[in-house]
Amino acid sequence: MSKRPVVLVVMDxxxxxxxxxxxxxxxxxxPTLDTxxxxxxxxxxxxxxxxxxxxxxxxxxxxxxxxxxxxCGQIYAQGAKLVNASIESGDIFTSQTWxxxxxxAKDGTVHFIGLLSDGNVHSHIDHLFALVKQAKIDGLKKVxxxxxxxxxxxxxxxxxxxxxxxxxxxxxxxxxxxxxxxASGGGRMRVTMDRYEAEWGMVxxxxxxxxxxxxxxxxxxxxxxxxxxxxxGFTDQFLPAFVIAENxxxxxxxxxxDAVVLFNFRGDRALELSRAFExxxxxxxxxxxxxxxxxxxxxxxxxDLKIPTNFLVTPPKIKHTLSEYLVANKIRQYAVSETQKYxxxxxxxxxNRTEKFDDALETFVEIRSDVLPFEQRPWMQCxxxxxxxxxxxxxxxxxxxxxxxPNGDMVxxxxxxxxxxxxxxxxxxxLKRVYDAVQAVNGILIVTADHGxxxxxxxxxxxxxxxxxxxxxxxLNKVPLIITGAExxxxxxxxxxxxxxxxxxxxxxxEPDPIWLESVxx
Numbered sequence: 001m002s003k004r005p006v007v008l009v010v011m012d013x014x015x016x017x018x019x020x021x022x023x024x025x026x027x028x029x030x031p032t033l034d035t036x037x038x039x040x041x042x043x044x045x046x047x048x049x050x051x052x053x054x055x056x057x058x059x060x061x062x063x064x065x066x067x068x069x070x071x072c073g074q075i076y077a078q079g080a081k082l083v084n085a086s087i088e089s090g091d092i093f094t095s096q097t098w099x100x101x102x103x104x105a106k107d108g109t110v111h112f113i114g115l116l117s118d119g120n121v122h123s124h125i126d127h128l129f130a131l132v133k134q135a136k137i138d139g140l141k142k143v144x145x146x147x148x149x150x151x152x153x154x155x156x157x158x159x160x161x162x163x164x165x166x167x168x169x170x171x172x173x174x175x176x177x178x179x180x181x182x183a184s185g186g187g188r189m190r191v192t193m194d195r196y197e198a199e200w201g202m203v204x205x206x207x208x209x210x211x212x213x214x215x216x217x218x219x220x221x222x223x224x225x226x227x228x229x230x231x232x233g234f235t236d237q238f239l240p241a242f243v244i245a246e247n248x249x250x251x252x253x254x255x256x257x258d259a260v261v262l263f264n265f266r267g268d269r270a271l272e273l274s275r276a277f278e279x280x281x282x283x284x285x286x287x288x289x290x291x292x293x294x295x296x297x298x299x300x301x302x303x304d305l306k307i308p309t310n311f312l313v314t315p316p317k318i319k320h321t322l323s324e325y326l327v328a329n330k331i332r333q334y335a336v337s338e339t340q341k342y343x344x345x346x347x348x349x350x351x352n353r354t355e356k357f358d359d360a361l362e363t364f365v366e367i368r369s370d371v372l373p374f375e376q377r378p379w380m381q382c383x384x385x386x387x388x389x390x391x392x393x394x395x396x397x398x399x400x401x402x403x404x405x406p407n408g409d410m411v412x413x414x415x416x417x418x419x420x421x422x423x424x425x426x427x428x429x430x431l432k433r434v435y436d437a438v439q440a441v442n443g444i445l446i447v448t449a450d451h452g453x454x455x456x457x458x459x460x461x462x463x464x465x466x467x468x469x470x471x472x473x474x475x476l477n478k479v480p481l482i483i484t485g486a487e488x489x490x491x492x493x494x495x496x497x498x499x500x501x502x503x504x505x506x507x508x509x510x511e512p513d514p515i516w517l518e519s520v521x522x
Contacts, residue, residue, distance in 0.1 A: 005393060007444070013407075015475050016477055032429070042481060045481050046494065051497065052497060055120075060121065097311060111258060113273070153474065156471075163182070186242060190205065193264075195269045198339050213243050218244060262308075264298060278307070323351075325501075331510075333362045333363070337403055367385055380407050385403055389434060400508060413472050449480060451474050479497075488521040490520055
């Protein structure tokens with residue numbers, strides 16, 4: 001076991017690009033990051049596409065698959081790739097869950113709830129189309145779709161494009177024997193898609209909207225979107241909830257003997273709605289009524305807690321994780337972040353595992369995030385994360401410590417360039433504190449990121465005079481990997497996030513698990 005602690009810092013959403021246009025990383029004042037990159041061994045890593053198990057290199061990375069790769073040293077087929085394969089093979093429609101869903105809802109309604117876009121981070125609209133079309137083929141009579149609008153992993157006001165596509169498909173399949181309509185919706189950051197229990201009120205709004213049919217009523221999703229935009233200038237992710245009605249009555253409340261399928265494949269923003277449908281003793285808000293439905297997720301979002309019970313596509317079974325390997329070698333580990341990314345340095349890092357491998361050797365700490373728009377407080381909880389990290393580093397009780405600073409990602413997703421500059425600069429201030437603390441205990445510091453975001457805050461425009469349009473999605477840019485406090489030489493080659501696990505073990509003076517991708521140090 002190494003006597004020198006190794007500290008890994010993940011600057012969430014901080015990618016690297018030479019393009020200065022809308023680049024809140026390059027244009028921020030970051031003396032610490034600049035000095036580290038100028039003074040210590042560093043390379044760039046691929047953090048998107050095939051490097052993190054996604055179908056193609058046109059697919060942007062995300063924090064979930066990024067931390068899976070960081071924590072397991074391997075590349076597993078992820079999210080969209082799993083679902084794509086299951087749909088292409090037809091396995092999804094011969095699964096036990098699909099067959100049980102069909103039988104349960106043969107005389108009821110099948111409700112599909114999820115993010116309506118082709119962002120391929122939480123969902124893909126093509127998956128929804130396949131589910132709706134198969135429902136008709138299998139003789140089901142009625143489908144209702146509850147749409148959550150994106151504007152975050154896709155252009156911020158692109159919702160009507162996807163609504164038009166969906167309406168066309170629903171029109172094509174609807175006839176005297178099959179009734180398919182949009183029933184409700186709202187922006188993903190206002191309705192339903194909370195994560196890490198940061199704001200259960202979002203889920204309550206979703207429950208009232210999707211299940212109870214309560215809320216402002218419109219004749220169509222298009223009318224709702226256009227009305228909210230004209231009234232409040234809302235971008236898609238922040239659109240208020242809406243209910244589609246005919247003759248003053250909601251067209252798609254969720255009732256006994258219905259089926260509900262959450263077609264998102266990513267887990268973090270799917271867990272809470274799943275709990276609201278499945279938990280008997282649910283206390284987070286008053287459900288008013290809990291219909292007796294068959295509920296299923298696209299994937300099982302938490303394998304340890306078995307949430308949800310029913311799911312259409314089996315998630316990757318991630319084995320041979322870094323944490324498990326370090327526990328076997330009696331390495332004491334510490335993980336800390338604030339609420340928004342706490343699950344990433346714990347659950348996703350440990351291979352989609354809620355429980356620790358060893359309670360005595362692993363310590364997880366969550367700093368509660370503020371419940372308010374991130375652009376209003378772009379520094380978030382980075383100072384508190386640093387305070388905690390430095391205290392435990394100085395205690396000498398841990399050999400490997402990791403933390404995540406969410407600012408570059410969470411503030412970047414707001415589309416507010418100026419606030420994101422502050423978020424990046426806030427992380428840089430804390431990075432200096434961590435660097436000094438690691439040096440003081442003769443430790444080793446690794447600095448990286450899980451994907452890009454803050455590095456492209458504006459959509460690219462051919463017109464230099466055009467008003468910049470906010471970009472709220474992740475990027476395809478590479479991320480840094482810097483190592484300080486160790487005399488190492490970096491290899492040349494194409495490396496990704498999954499190469500970090502073997503690198504960490506080498507720095508801890510252990511031989512990496514041979515199943516992992518190679519270390520980046522010679």
